[in-house]
Amino acid sequence: xxxxxxxxxxxxxxxxxxxxxxxxxxxxxxxxxxxxxxxxxxxxxxxxxxxxxxxxxxxxxxxxxxxxxxxxxxxxxxxxxxxxxxxxxxxxxxxxxxxxxxxxxxxxxxxxxxxxxxxxxxxxxxxxxxxxxxxxxxxxxxxxxxxxxxxxxxxxxxxxxxxxxxxxxxxxxxxxxxxxxxxxxxxxxxxxxxxxxxxxxxxxxxxxxxxxxxxxxxxxxx
Amino acid sequence: xxxxxxxxxxxxxxxxxxxxxxxxxxxxxxxxxxxxxxxxxxxxxxxxxxxxxxxxxxxxxxxxxxxxxxxxxxxxxxxxxxxxxxxxxxxxxxxxxxxxxxxxxxxxxxxxxxxxxxxxxxxxx
Numbered sequence: 001x002x003x004x005x006x007x008x009x010x011x012x013x014x015x016x017x018x019x020x021x022x023x024x025x026x027x028x029x030x031x032x033x034x035x036x037x038x039x040x041x042x043x044x045x046x047x048x049x050x051x052x053x054x055x056x057x058x059x060x061x062x063x064x065x066x067x068x069x070x071x072x073x074x075x076x077x078x079x080x081x082x083x084x085x086x087x088x089x090x091x092x093x094x095x096x097x098x099x100x101x102x103x104x105x106x107x108x109x110x111x112x113x114x115x116x117x118x119x120x121x122x123x124x125x126x127x128x129x130x131x132x133x134x135x136x137x138x139x140x141x142x143x144x145x146x147x148x149x150x151x152x153x154x155x156x157x158x159x160x161x162x163x164x165x166x167x168x169x170x171x172x173x174x175x176x177x178x179x180x181x182x183x184x185x186x187x188x189x190x191x192x193x194x195x196x197x198x199x200x201x202x203x204x205x206x207x208x209x210x211x212x213x214x215x216x217x218x219x220x221x222x
Numbered sequence: 223x224x225x226x227x228x229x230x231x232x233x234x235x236x237x238x239x240x241x242x243x244x245x246x247x248x249x250x251x252x253x254x255x256x257x258x259x260x261x262x263x264x265x266x267x268x269x270x271x272x273x274x275x276x277x278x279x280x281x282x283x284x285x286x287x288x289x290x291x292x293x294x295x296x297x298x299x300x301x302x303x304x305x306x307x308x309x310x311x312x313x314x315x316x317x318x319x320x321x322x323x324x325x326x327x328x329x330x331x332x333x334x335x336x337x338x339x340x341x342x343x344x345x346x347x
Binding site: 034035037 | 236237240243282306328
């Protein structure tokens, strides 16, 4: 178990870095919009000083844009903070719907750059599980990353959550090219197997339904 | 002297739209698109002197887009902008457009205008 944790920690740091870099890119974009909006307000003020009438509707629009970007930035930072705290507790009770929403939010930029949309069907009720949140986040991301190479023409991966007698399952569908196309990497590979062991989880690849099914226990504690 | 024509490509619409307006205030003709496909499409219809591209556009990297655009408009000059400060991005873009033409977001508008003038030799073709 110790060696598994060591291997997962090394891969986990790379994953943590990748997500952090993606979040920083989103923050930079938001800052850039605020920078240009404030700059344009400055430009319009200078032009007004030289006699060009100031369009107040334009000023209101630009102020609104800055406000929206501040809210967006706040949202990104809150998600970043929640993602960072995933490493605080080795085991923790989480609500799976809420957790997957966060997973998709912090990796949104990485999927968008690939032109892929990931949809999550939220459960009407909460789905509490006791698990290792950071490793689960890492494994779900690895499935999505693999899924982006196998996605069909709709370029959409759908994720559903179901309770089963054996635990809680997450179904990743829309993966039309699970077998038809040579995947960019073997899946599941050694890091995936390590994460599956650390989570007490099982993975099923169904090339008939173009699905990957990840089953995790409702309570996993050591 | 004909004004310099600039095409901006970035998936953040509010960014490119505002940046275009600021460039117009500074005497340039600026238009914008939010996808690589739209950039190639508009290049088939209109001509520009310089393209300012985000390094990472959805579904297509800025470098791939640059190569596609260069095939459509061989005289077009390029400037990259990015929120990523990675050494790899810098090396790749610097190799394509020159170190001086790789700008970090948020952009300083005066620096961007200066780079646009430098890369186009100060005037439209």
